[in-house]
Amino acid sequence: xxxxxxxxxxxxxxxxxxxxxxxxxxxxxxxxxxxxxxxxxxxxxxxxxxxxxxxxxxxxxxxxxxxxxxxxxxxxxxxxxxxxxxxxxxxxxxxxxxxxxxxxxxxxxxxx
Amino acid sequence: xxxxxxxxxxxxxxxxxxxxxxxxxxxxxxxxxxxxxxxxxxxxxxxxxxxxxxxxxxxxxxxxxxxxxxxxxxxxxxxxxxxxxxxxxxxxxxxxxxxxxxxxxxxxxxxxxx
Numbered sequence: 001x002x003x004x005x006x007x008x009x010x011x012x013x014x015x016x017x018x019x020x021x022x023x024x025x026x027x028x029x030x031x032x033x034x035x036x037x038x039x040x041x042x043x044x045x046x047x048x049x050x051x052x053x054x055x056x057x058x059x060x061x062x063x064x065x066x067x068x069x070x071x072x073x074x075x076x077x078x079x080x081x082x083x084x085x086x087x088x089x090x091x092x093x094x095x096x097x098x099x100x101x102x103x104x105x106x107x108x109x110x111x112x
Numbered sequence: 113x114x115x116x117x118x119x120x121x122x123x124x125x126x127x128x129x130x131x132x133x134x135x136x137x138x139x140x141x142x143x144x145x146x147x148x149x150x151x152x153x154x155x156x157x158x159x160x161x162x163x164x165x166x167x168x169x170x171x172x173x174x175x176x177x178x179x180x181x182x183x184x185x186x187x188x189x190x191x192x193x194x195x196x197x198x199x200x201x202x203x204x205x206x207x208x209x210x211x212x213x214x215x216x217x218x219x220x221x222x223x224x225x226x
Contacts, residue, residue, distance in 0.1 A: 034215075036214075036215075041220075042219065042220070043202050043204075043217030043219055044155070044202075044215070045217070046209060046214030046216065047214075048212075049209070049212035049213070049214055089154070089155070097143055097162050098143050098206040099157065100157075101171075102147075102154045102155040102156075104154035105154060
């Protein structure tokens with residue numbers, strides 16, 4: 001069966017450290033993968049898209065890698081801040097119409 | 113920013129009653145989506161639309177119908193609400209993000225079926 005796995009346990013890190021979140025998938029061959037941020041009571045917000053032919057992508061303090069052989073994406077936040085505390089969702093392209101299938105998300109808590 | 117609004121923001125309804133949720137966008141985006149979000153399941157696609165009167169089912173479409181008679185409006189209807197449809201419903205549009213594209217989500221509708 002198709003599955004997208006993100007660590008369901010919250011990730012707690014200290015301010016200033018690099019946070020690394022993992023997205024693993026099985027039985028998908030996505031053309032691209034996206035990462036979103038979701039704050040409590042709000043809709044997800046788009047952060048980054050990485051295509052299957054791209055190994056790495058950066059945007060300010062964010063870095064995403066995409067390994068189609070391992071079927072894994074890593075999402076890094078460098079110099080993390082308490083304001084980065086949120087739930088982060090990965091999403092895979094699944095078919096036409098720009099459809100996305102989402103993982104369940106990982107909650108990140110950045111502590112002072 | 114793409115304008116997308118959902119209404120109502122909150123609703124409590126009784127089992128067996130019909131419910132319609134509305135999603136409105138202001139920028140003529142072609143693709144619109146309805147997701148529900150539940151603890152432990154994440155966001156799951158209910159229905160999506162790729163144009164006026166063009167819609168298709170997602171992975172959890174049973175018990176739901178949609179309509180898109182105008183580009184800007186995408187309606188989700190629960191024909192006869194059940195307690196299992198208690199959830200947070202999000203509408204989304206696919207929007208260009210520079211060279212890339214991603215979803216812009218509405219603020220969500222929290223629906224409780226009692």
